[in-house]
Amino acid sequence: MSAYMWLWVAIAAAGLVSWLTKATGHLVPERWLEHPRVLRIASYLTVALLFALFAVQAFTTGRSLAFDARVAAVAVAAVLLWRRAPFIVVVIAAAGVAAALRALGWG
Amino acid sequence: MRSLRLDPVRQQAVSVSLATGAYGLSLGALAVAAGLDFWQTMAMSLIVFSGGSQFAFVGVVGAAGSPWAALGTSALLGVRNGFYGVALAPILRPMRGWRFVWGAQVTIDESTAVALAQPAADPQARRTGFWWTGVGVFVAWNALVGVGAIAGQYIGEPQAWGLDAAAAAAFLGLVWPRLATRKAQAVAAAAAVLALALTPVLPAGLPILAAALVAVAAGWSGPAVELEPTEAPV
Numbered sequence: 001m002s003a004y005m006w007l008w009v010a011i012a013a014a015g016l017v018s019w020l021t022k023a024t025g026h027l028v029p030e031r032w033l034e035h036p037r038v039l040r041i042a043s044y045l046t047v048a049l050l051f052a053l054f055a056v057q058a059f060t061t062g063r064s065l066a067f068d069a070r071v072a073a074v075a076v077a078a079v080l081l082w083r084r085a086p087f088i089v090v091v092i093a094a095a096g097v098a099a100a101l102r103a104l105g106w107g
Numbered sequence: 108m109r110s111l112r113l114d115p116v117r118q119q120a121v122s123v124s125l126a127t128g129a130y131g132l133s134l135g136a137l138a139v140a141a142g143l144d145f146w147q148t149m150a151m152s153l154i155v156f157s158g159g160s161q162f163a164f165v166g167v168v169g170a171a172g173s174p175w176a177a178l179g180t181s182a183l184l185g186v187r188n189g190f191y192g193v194a195l196a197p198i199l200r201p202m203r204g205w206r207f208v209w210g211a212q213v214t215i216d217e218s219t220a221v222a223l224a225q226p227a228a229d230p231q232a233r234r235t236g237f238w239w240t241g242v243g244v245f246v247a248w249n250a251l252v253g254v255g256a257i258a259g260q261y262i263g264e265p266q267a268w269g270l271d272a273a274a275a276a277a278f279l280g281l282v283w284p285r286l287a288t289r290k291a292q293a294v295a296a297a298a299a300v301l302a303l304a305l306t307p308v309l310p311a312g313l314p315i316l317a318a319a320l321v322a323v324a325a326g327w328s329g330p331a332v333e334l335e336p337t338e339a340p341v
Contacts, residue, residue, distance in 0.1 A: 010174030011147055014164055015154025017182045022157075023211040025192020026202065033193050040326030042186050043334050045319060046159065047282060047291050048298035049184050052318030053166045054278035055299035057271065060306050062171065073272035077279050087280045087339070088129035094276030098269030 069107030073098040116225060116236045123217050123338050124243030127158070128251040130281075130340050134161055135255020137274050140265035141169030145256045152252040156245065157215050158340020159184040162281060163315075169274060172312020179316050190334045191219040198222060198233045213241025219336035248340075284337055290325065297321045 001009075025033070033039075058074045060066055073094040080090045101107050113121065131152070138148040143165065155161050160181035167177035192214050202210045218241035225232040262268050286292055298318035305314035 006174050007143070007147060007168070008150075010178045011151045011164075012154070014151065014160065014178050014181045015156075017178070018155045018157055018160055018185045018188070019211060021182070021185045022188045022192055022214040023207070025189040025194075025214065026196045026199070026207070026211055028193070030193050030196075033190060036331045037326060037328070039190070039334060040329060040332050041323050042190055042326075043332050044291070044294045044322035044325045045183055046187055047285050047294050048318045048322040048325075049163060049180060049315065050159065050278055050282035050285075051295035052298040052302035052315045053163055053180075054275055054282060055302050056170055056306065056315055057166055057278055058275035059303060060170070063307050063311065065303060065306065069269070070272045070275055073269060074275050074279060077276035081280060081283045086129065087277075088133065090280045091133045091273045091276050095269035095273035098272030099267060100269075102267060102269070 069098040069101035072101060072107075116221075116232050117239050119221055119224070120236060120239030120243050123221055123240055124247045126338070127217060127244050127340055128247040130158055130277075131248040131251035132255040132258075133273070133277050134158070134165065135252040135257075136259035136262070137162075137169070137255075137270060137277065138165045138252075139256050139259030140262065140270040140274075141165045143168065145253075145260065148256040149249070149253055152249050155181060155185075156212055156248075157185050157188055158248075159187070159281060162277060162340075166274060166278065167312045167315060169271075170311050170315075172315070173310065176310075176312025176316060180312070183316070183319055187216070187334060187336075188214050191215070191336055195219060195222060195237060198230055199237065210237075210241075213238075213245055215241065215244065216336045216340060217241075217244050217338055220338045223336065281339070284339060290329075294321055294325045297325075 058070050076097045077090050077094040080093055135148055151164060152161060155164065163184045164177045164181040167180050195214060199210055218237045221240040222233045222237035225236050265271060286295060298321045301321055302314040302318045305317055
């Protein structure tokens with residue numbers, strides 16, 4: 001099967017898993033899931049995965065570390081988030097910084 | 108025009124729904140830049156329908172990770188929604204048939220946050236908040252994912268447009284509201300160091316999945332925490 005078809009299979013599977021996860025919460029008795037350890041791990045899971053996605057997206061190319069125009073772009077994004085700028089402004093500003101630096105031949 | 112005036116719960120639901128559209132627009136464009144086509148982007152958005160899981164799937168595919176690493180990361184980022192269902196079940200019961208199918212599908216951060224923001228003494232307002240926000244976000248989010256995906260097709264070289272930097276900024280923006288505590292910041296830092304350290308030695312996508320181990324280690328012991336839904340897609 002082609003890579004394109006496998007991507008379709010993964011999308012369908014991700015949809016099924018997503019719905020089953022949501023449905024499970026509505027169906028199982030509360031005490032099954034409300035264990036303190038389970039709750040703590042679940043709450044840190046979101047932070048750990050999203051920040052790992054951020055780090056890999058910002059500082060790697062393929063299988064090596066890379067520090068290029070993205071470093072300046074995410075620095076600008078961080079300042080904007082700290083100044084409470086809306087999400088879409090942060091995303092567009094980061095794209096603009098990286099695009100401008102690359103147009104100037106850096107990164 | 109009197110009928111167009113909405114009560115406060117519905118107003119909140121509509122404003123939250125419209126606000127998430129901006130995230131959807133970003134996701135649609137980034138999904139196409141990562142290599143999904145328009146139909147894959149739309150199918151994923153409609154059936155996965157959980158912002159964090161969708162951004163994660165696209166992020167792993169964009170980083171040349173395998174579809175299975177993308178599936179695993181998106182599944183783990185959806186675990187939160189299971190706990191939202193636990194909090195919502197007493198409010199929404201009984202749900203049967205298609206009502207259950209849809210109720211589960213729109214059990215996400217925004218619908219949970221708006222539902223639980225209503226007084227506990229007013230279950231009708233909580234139900235209204237859940238359904239209006241859930242269905243409102245579903246419509247606004249998927250419509251704007253579509254617009255973003257179409258716009259993304261007209262963008263030539265993604266790097267020249269800085270879309271790789273935009274994806275990084277999007278993840279930072281999604282996680283930002285959850286970085287308020289010292290412990291969360293420490294978990295984030297450790298997850299980043301682990302993922303970057305493993306990047307040269309593991310196939311793409313797996314270093315991100317490995318960061319889940321940081322959450323297991325951090326959550327193994329300590330004081331009790333609550334899982335707080337946010338009005339953003341994560």
